Amino acid sequence: MERLHKNGILDLGTKVITVRVGQEPSHTDFTVHESLIRKSSPFFEAALSRQWREATERLVKLPEADAQAFKLYVHWLYTGHPNIFITGNPHSSDRTQLVKDREIELTKLVQGYLLGDYPQDCDYKDTLADAFLEWGSRFWSGLAQPFKHAAPIYSSTTKGSPVRELIVDFTLWTQRHTCWDGVGDDELPNAFLCDYIRAREAKDRDVAARNSSPFFRFKGTCHYHCHSDDTCYREDIDSDDDIPHFDSLFPEGISDDK
Ligand SMILES: [Zn+2]
Structure with missing residues (x-):
């Protein structure tokens, strides 16, 4: 770096x-x-x-803070790359294992992002937001249940936080209606449900947006970044080799979206 x-x-x-x-x-x-x-x-x-x-x-x-999440932060500090590797084989026919693996990855992303609040490290959070988007653009990310992470995200962040929008968009764009089966009455924060309803309404209203997932629309942009008017971490990097290439998150041969 x-x-x-x-x-x-x-x-x-x-x-x-x-x-x-x-x-x-x-x-x-x-x-x-x-x-x-x-x-x-x-x-x-x-x-x-x-x-x-x-x-x-x-x-x-x-x-x-969580030691496991801090370990990933230290890894990023020294390498500039988030250590959110894909678990197992995402094309495996064992659905139970697939669901379990996706949950592990999503938990790492969420815990890593929330850890970034302790050092107040905006570059780290923005790098993870980009990793989040990359991960979400993979078809098998729909196996995870993002709304289950709404409670820790909403209790650790304030209104307008990009990670709130991220988890709402994730839920909206990757979940089937049946995903809500078995969700307890008190399991989801009210603020999350309000944000979800607003996002759902906006999606129904906007035909262009309805056909274009945010994982592709906002990839490579600062939409989910927290740096505001400060310089984006991507601009601080002057060598292409040092930009986190999220394809490297995926084991060889399974970096496609098919
Ligand atoms: Zn940015």
Whole structure:
């Protein structure tokens, strides 16, 4: 990644910090280069730039964060690529396994995205939003049940958050009517249901939109990004090789949409 290079050479400096993730004593410690995480994360930049305890102890605690999701964030910090690999063979004839695999992938995407709120890392969230779109454009993504992730998304985000729109669009465009069978009365947040109804109405009204899934319409755009007027992470990358190619998420031979 361009941001890690100085005169074309990888330069992370020598200072490292410890990030303690999860509740003590069952926490997980991660060692990360300070320059790297400060450059990407406004939260770490603030925590380490003042004479706060975190800066002197070189230890930042994230007790509420999930260690598995933070591990994926660290992977992205060092590589620029989200580690949301496809599980198993998406063309397998074992439907039970297919449904299970899609749920694992979707859970990783959602947990990864929500983890991005701790470091307030917009580039990370936008990279995952793009991975989300790529994943959603695959025909077998309809096997997952996105609305089941509405509760954690709506409790961790505010109105207007792009990931809310993402999960609503996902539900609207990948689910059959029968998907609602067995959903408990209190399982879905009211705000999600309101957003879903509005999106459904808009879809019915707009003929052009009705025939064009957002997974294709918004691919390559900033529609689900959170950077507002700030520079998009894609523009920060000056080499094609460094742009996350989401085809690499898929094992060889199964990167088609057929
Ligand atoms: Zn963007």
